[in-house]
Amino acid sequence: MIKVHELTGLGSVLDYYGERGEVIEIDKEVDSECEVAGIIFALNALPTTPGVLFKNVKGYRFPVASCVLSERSRTCEILGLPLSPLEFKEAFIKVSQNLIPPVRVQGGPCKEEICRRDFDALKIVPSIKATPDDGGKYFQPLVITKDPETGIQNVAMNRAMLLQDNRVILNVRNETGVGHDFRKCRKEGKPFEVALVVGAPLEMYIAAATKLPLGENELGLVGAIRKKPVEVVKCETIDVDVPAEAGFVIEGVIEPPYEQSTEGPWPEFLRYLSIPQQKPIMKITALTYRKDAVGYAIVAGTKENYTLRLSNDVAFYKYVKDLEPNFVVDAALTPGTAHWHHGIIQVKKDDYDFEGLQIHVAMAAYGFSVYLETITIVDEDVNILDMNEIDWAVTTRCDPAEQIHIIRNVKTHRNNPIAGARELMDGSFVGKSKMIIDATVPWKYKNLKRGTTLPIFERARFQNVNLKDYMSAHDYRRWINK
Ligand SMILES: Cc1cc2nc3c(=O)[nH]c(=O)nc-3n(C[C@H](O)[C@H](O)[C@H](O)COP(=O)(O)O)c2cc1C
Numbered sequence: 001m002i003k004v005h006e007l008t009g010l011g012s013v014l015d016y017y018g019e020r021g022e023v024i025e026i027d028k029e030v031d032s033e034c035e036v037a038g039i040i041f042a043l044n045a046l047p048t049t050p051g052v053l054f055k056n057v058k059g060y061r062f063p064v065a066s067c068v069l070s071e072r073s074r075t076c077e078i079l080g081l082p083l084s085p086l087e088f089k090e091a092f093i094k095v096s097q098n099l100i101p102p103v104r105v106q107g108g109p110c111k112e113e114i115c116r117r118d119f120d121a122l123k124i125v126p127s128i129k130a131t132p133d134d135g136g137k138y139f140q141p142l143v144i145t146k147d148p149e150t151g152i153q154n155v156a157m158n159r160a161m162l163l164q165d166n167r168v169i170l171n172v173r174n175e176t177g178v179g180h181d182f183r184k185c186r187k188e189g190k191p192f193e194v195a196l197v198v199g200a201p202l203e204m205y206i207a208a209a210t211k212l213p214l215g216e217n218e219l220g221l222v223g224a225i226r227k228k229p230v231e232v233v234k235c236e237t238i239d240v241d242v243p244a245e246a247g248f249v250i251e252g253v254i255e256p257p258y259e260q261s262t263e264g265p266w267p268e269f270l271r272y273l274s275i276p277q278q279k280p281i282m283k284i285t286a287l288t289y290r291k292d293a294v295g296y297a298i299v300a301g302t303k304e305n306y307t308l309r310l311s312n313d314v315a316f317y318k319y320v321k322d323l324e325p326n327f328v329v330d331a332a333l334t335p336g337t338a339h340w341h342h343g344i345i346q347v348k349k350d351d352y353d354f355e356g357l358q359i360h361v362a363m364a365a366y367g368f369s370v371y372l373e374t375i376t377i378v379d380e381d382v383n384i385l386d387m388n389e390i391d392w393a394v395t396t397r398c399d400p401a402e403q404i405h406i407i408r409n410v411k412t413h414r415n416n417p418i419a420g421a422r423e424l425m426d427g428s429f430v431g432k433s434k435m436i437i438d439a440t441v442p443w444k445y446k447n448l449k450r451g452t453t454l455p456i457f458e459r460a461r462f463q464n465v466n467l468k469d470y471m472s473a474h475d476y477r478r479w480i481n482k
């Protein structure tokens, strides 16, 4: 039987899900300015989101796909990893620890067409403008760069805003792997060579959005996921290797004096417009592509964006679990904050000695990322993936004056408007208060009994039944086994 995670190329995965009715095709002509993003946003708002293939995007020869990763089930299948959340985390940690480096080959599909002169990459490679307020059209590419000292490549996801004349603005952040490579090049006054890949296999997108330690190539993670190395080919005009299966490869340089321009606004992962900022301009030096290339559009703030960040959730779990392996049961970052700003930690406070340790663990957990804003701690009986359960635990187990701890004036991400507004208004640093919500039952109440037997913090215990024993086969199919 065909296994989806063994397929290569974006097109074959689209065919696979297309045959199973999980990718809808839109034949109607759609506008890359606002309409495509509007459809993607609406599809992501559905309880179950199909993948989508726009076959006729105005002005482009190539189709554009999206939303394949919006469903966690497809994402796990594409990665060949278990669906159960805790097993998924453990399996992801294991593959991340056994990277399989890419291998260089002579040629590949991404070289079917090679443009070095008289081409306009911005007209060939599909891009979208997401909302009318945006600074321009954008690619959401994989960004492949090289550390000039070690020669090790990095793969990340960074948006790129289109200018004219084969130029784009790249949203590099200092603290990322790309920022690290760029800084080293700048110090030596060298041109910074960058390959932007659009329409790559989807496991490469997941790997690119994964924060591996500096000096590790994220294509090695793709190799580990596939259990075989990714084949890479050398670019035409820069010394960077790119996946042979890529749809489009845009080669370019950010040259001294590293001219900048205004990037943004762009609707960010928290569904607010970003604050425009100065970012470096990249000049395109070549474009290569497959004849059957498919573009891929990602809209921030959607389910697909959140699934793309699943590996951050895995990394948070590992960080927190390693702090106190016998006390921490599970940990997760909430999808509502793009697996970024709100962490949930589940602990098993089954001994007097553990009281207070949950606060210590939460303080230490902030070390995971400066973007963490809130940490909520819950007991082992709370489903940490269900925000209704978290809400219930906070309301019924947390006395705010005693169990909410506020730390003032801490750095965070400027795209969280409650922090960014402050920077804009008075030029002060990008920060806000952070908090720890301790929604675990205080130890002193743990064994509190009502009457003679019932511990008062225990949930009402309903009889366990199998509804199949009570319903007609028809009703069972209709309501349960849909
Ligand atoms: C859809 C999407 C868009 C992203 N855009 C950017 C971006 O424009 N700039 C950025 O610094 N990080 C962006 N990220 C986050 C980085 O890809 C992520 O932090 C990655 O782990 C960085 O890898 P690196 O440390 O190897 O550079 C984006 C992530 C996703 C899922």
Ligand SMILES: [Mn+2]
Pocket (backbone or CB within 6 Å): 154, 155, 156, 177, 178, 210, 211, 212, 213, 214, 216, 218
């Ligand atoms: Mn990296």
